[in-house]
Amino acid sequence: MEASPPATPNGKQQHLLEQLRRAAHELSGQDLHAQLRNTPQAMGLATVYRHLRQLQQRGLVRCRHLPSGEALFAPTERDEHHLTCVDCGRTVPLPACPMHGDDLSPQQLDGFQLLFHTLEFFGLCPLCQQRQQG
Amino acid sequence: MEASPPATPNGKQQHLLEQLRRAAHELSGQDLHAQLRNTPQAMGLATVYRHLRQLQQRGLVRCRHLPSGEALFAPTERDEHHLTCVDCGRTVPLPACPMHGDDLSPQQLDGFQLLFHTLEFFGLCPLCQQRQQG
DNA sequence: GATAGAGTGAGTATCATTCTCAGTCAAGGG
């Protein structure tokens, strides 16, 4: 099917990473699969997830889970965190990350090779506060 | 009616909360359901999840998601965070939380009523680092 | 009692993710 020159070790992972970098916000596995459909870089859903996991293990993408269970992916270098409503699920990005992995002592790291972190705040958004009072 | 004081609004929710407080570590919805089976406090799986969501919305329990997609619940007052291996999924609790919600400015909060936060670090555990090199 | 409303749970539906497995490709040997 695909006879590409042996330039890069893995073209599909590169495509996924570029897609994530191009995107204005985090994407789910389903999003990525849908966006690539009908393009020359199209790939099956299983392949998307396979490579996302590998990219994550190589520290190139980070991943967070919505309350809905959906996982969202973004490039690791984008250090963005969120405020999420536990009622309606609405998510607001926070402008800056008040936290860095350096804050962990070697003893706390316990031999782990740190790849990324997620810091998520949960609460009730203004609309859901209103609705609950009404 | 919600006219009654919120101290003991619902016996089943109380049971779930007590179960979580008694437990040495976080529990999933399935765990809670299984642990209560064959006790006087037994309740259906649907009821467990219903009440867990309500407890979360009232700020009484926090919830985090494992890479496997499973959600783990703990009482909010237990301010525990983790180091998780993105390969094998092993999780190590961190002794202290280097982060507090107070670190968010009112402007950042954007009207949200803050309930809890999750701070999770991801990396490769020593065993998985070895295995990947071998 | 009769009635209304909230709470419940067994079974089913949903949906993201993972698994299976047969097909395809690339490289190297004979």
Add this chain to the structure above:
DNA sequence: CCCTTGACTGAGAATGATACTCACTCTATC
């Protein structure tokens, strides 16, 4: 040139956690 080997792929099925449905059961009130 075949032929083997191994890695990669993806369609479809399996998995598993969670949400939904709806008939049933309490409880309180009339």
